[in-house]
Amino acid sequence: MQRPDLTVLAIPAFIGAMGAEYWWQRRSPAEPGTIRAGDYELNDTIASLTMGVGSLLAPVVAGPVVRRLAPGRTKGGTALLALGAAAGVVTTVADVLRRRREHGGELPEAGVLPSPSDPIVVRSRVDALSLMTAGAAVAAVGSTAVAAASVWALGTSATRLTRLAPIPARRGALTYVAAIAGWDFIYYWNHRLSHESRWLWAVHVVHHSSERYNLSTALRQPVAEAFTMALPYGMLTLAGIPPRYVEDARAINLIYQFWIHTEAIRSIGRLETVLNTPSHHRAHHGSQRQYLDINHGSILILWDKLFGTFEPEDEPVRYGLTRNIHSTNPGVIATHEWRDIAADVASASTWSDRVGFLLRGPGWAALRRAQPAPSPESTCAPAALPVMG
Template structure:
């Protein structure tokens, strides 16, 4: 009989806590004429709960798909590599032909930067047609490469697989259980930090930051595409002799702890603020103001942020959501909007370096680079000049 997931067993407690929070809000209403972001809003709450249910179902769908797409182990995985290679070759050939046409039939001299290139001297219609062709093949090449890498990683970095390679015997007992919790918390810090610093992981994690509200239902707005990224494997704990069941329980305890910090009701918990991640610290993490971006990545402990320079206290009132909010409660839009933006950026990128940078580098870099590559008239419109 499979072991129960503690997070699933905690669902009644989650619902009860949300009911208690709503009761508190009703007995302590916001000032007349003001909007309190901690209050529940029906459409936002439904979206969060839908994403929460989706995050529970998604692994049962994505897991088998990723295993089937693992290169070297299945025909589908081999086909995926072939598609990626063919798309990459087609894109490269298209790049060369397009640049030849843009430069009057010859390639620019080696070492020429885009800013130094002369203005096109021929009609651009054929070059633009080649650009449309290579934009599609570029997306196919980058996407197939990413899926292949994620499937290989998921197959070989699982706790079960790494436990088989551990040079240490699996040990049980309170000390090992505490090691599992602390170890998961430490690895979580780095994965959470990378989820803000790499756009590939941000596309998955942005779901959790998409709400402009902040209450206990926000904690349930979880990503549904974790399997399609590459993270620091929690299975590393198995390499030092932590049993897989302890690792699974550590994951559940980590998630359950994070639930209660998504509230505006609790303002401070005193001296424990120095050690633990708290509602105050996590409110700042969900802020969209510049000083609150990419800070306070801890889960149970806040000490990792203080050790590695990513801690920021909650000072001014937090404005929740994204720097560019969605204005949508559609779960499909919430789950896919950043993936679509990545595909659009890869399609418009002129070089392989830009294409993979749009996937791997930070969201901030991507937004700046997108503006640099945009035509002058589009840039002026975006800036509000035209």
């Protein structure tokens, strides 16, 4: 008989805690005329709960899809890889044709950027060639990313890694603690990468999309994790940790994270130096510059202090994104960053930018979009943009 998921069993406790938090808010209302970000708002709460239910159902749907899209394993996977390769060729050929057209039938001299005032440069022209380039670029990047994610998911599955374990599984209290600490360590890096790579951010941004911060926000979970790449938690089985312990470590990690999504608890004293707490996590959800890409830990805040990503909560937090979506529609919440990535890839004119818009940080993408056109004096490629998470 399959063991029940501890996170599912904890759902009644989650609902009860949300009720208690709401009761506390009613007993301690915000100052008249002010809006407290921790207070419940009906549409926002419904959106968070909807995303939470979706995160439970998504693996049931995504699992079979991923298995059918792995190149070399199924016809669908092979076709997907062929689509990516063909689209890549079309994009490259279209790039060459577009550059020839923009430079009077001749390609520019290597390393030289044309002047925007040059009459032979065709700017902001929407035509068949531009549309073909944009569509092919999106198809190439998107299909290759999905194929890569499928191969990674199958190659790093817990079942596969368990079979490769070089040492037999060990049981006992110390191994159980090692499983929890090991999961927490891997989680730190996956969470950090989810802020530093836009591909992973497109999945994780769901959790940061609310401008409210209460226990319902903890349930606003991603639904597209199957289509990205992350460090596999199954690696713990290679160290002799039984799969059952790994499953429990996952559940304990997620359950712990629930209670830190609240404004009702300001501090827990000296434990703040070791544990991730509501104060630390409030800062993590902040959209101010000093709060971006910090406090990635789950149970322990020690990882952030060790690897230089810790920032204390030292001013009131403004929750949400640097560019808020202003929507409680679950479809918008789940897909808005994917649409933005597709638009950026479609508008890019080089492969380095197309790949960068997928793999580099959200901050890099924002800077790249805002970069002005090269001046007439430009005679060489622009300097590399700084990477921002």
